Amino acid sequence: MNCEAFRESIYDYLDETLSLSEQKGFEAHLADCAGCRDALQRESQLSNRLKNDFERAVSATTLDHVDRRRIVAAAERELTERSDRPKNSFWTHIVSPIAAAVATLAASIWVGSQPMRFPPLAPQSSVDTDYRNHEVRFRVSLSSGGYIFRKEGDQVIDALTSDTVFADGTLVVTR
C-alpha cells in the first residue's frame, strides 16, 4: 500500500470496515511510514474531539414534557386522519380520477353537441364519490346567457339572463 491509498483508507480503518488483507496492508504501511502515522493520529484525534464537541454542544437541548405532548398531539391528529381515510386505495387513486376524467369528457362532448347561443359560458362539472356504495355521481351543467330589454318610460333597461341546463349521471363500479 502506498501513501495515497493509505490516506484514502483512513476512514475505513477507523470504521473497522477494511477486509483482513486490506487491514494487513494498511498496518504494514503504518509501521513503515512516519508521515502516514501522523496523518492517522490526526484523524483519530480529530474524530474523538469532534464527537465530544458535537455531543457537548447540544447536551443541554432536550425535548421536555410539554414539547413531547405537543409533538404527540400533532402526530395523533395525523393518526386520526389516517384512520378516517378509506383504506382502499383502489377508490382514491384509481376510480375517482377516472370518474372525473369521464365526467369531464362527457361534459365536453355534450357541450359540443349543443346548439350555441350567445354568449356561451363555460361548462361546469362536479364529481362526488360515495365510497360506501362504490358509486361516483357526476353532474355537468351548461349555462347560456342572453339579454332582455324592456322599456320603462323613456329608458331602455337591459338585463343579462342565464339559462342553465343540467345532466346527472352515476357510475357504479364493481370489482
Next chain:
Amino acid sequence: MDEADLVGALKNGDSAALESLVETHGTRLLRSAMLLCGNETHAQDLVQETFVQAVRSIRRFRGQAGLYTWLHSILLNLTRHHHRDNQRLVYDNELAAKEVVSFEERPSGLDFESASLELERALRKLSDSHREVLVLRFYEQMKIDALAVHLGVSKGTVKSRLHYAIREMEKLLPPEMNLFGAHGTKEKI
C-alpha cells in the same frame, strides 16, 4: 416493547406506541436537528414534522434500516427543504446576542458554553452538504458506508466531503478548539 413491536403498533394506529416513539427518539432527533439547522425553534418544528410524516408513512417502513435511521432520513429531507425555502441560514438573534465577548477578551481555555457557541457558529458557516456530513459523522457517528446510503452518494463522495468539511472547520474553529493547531497533533490518542 422492541422496535418490531413498536413499528407494528404504530402501523395499527396505537397512540401509546406513538408516545413511546417520541419519548425514545425525540431528544436525539432534536439535537441532530439543532446541529443541522442551527436554531432551536426551527429544530422543534422540524422534529414535530418528522414525527407527523413518520406516522403518515409508517406503513411503508420495511425495517431495512433501524427506526431511528429512518426517522433521521425524514428529518434530513425536511431540513434540506427548510434550507431551500430559506435560501440561506439566518443567524439566531438569541445566539448572536450571546456572542458579545471579543476573541481577545476571552480566557485562553474555552469554557463549556463558549466552545459550544464556537462550534455552532462554525457549523453555520459551512455549506449544507458539509454540515450534513459532519453532523452525521461526528454526532450521529455513522460509518462511511452508512453515510453513503443515508446521503444517497458514493463512498468516495462522502470521504471527499468529509475531508473538505474538516479542513473548513480547521479554519473556522478558534485555535483553542483546533486540533490542527501547534499543539494538537502532539496529543496522545
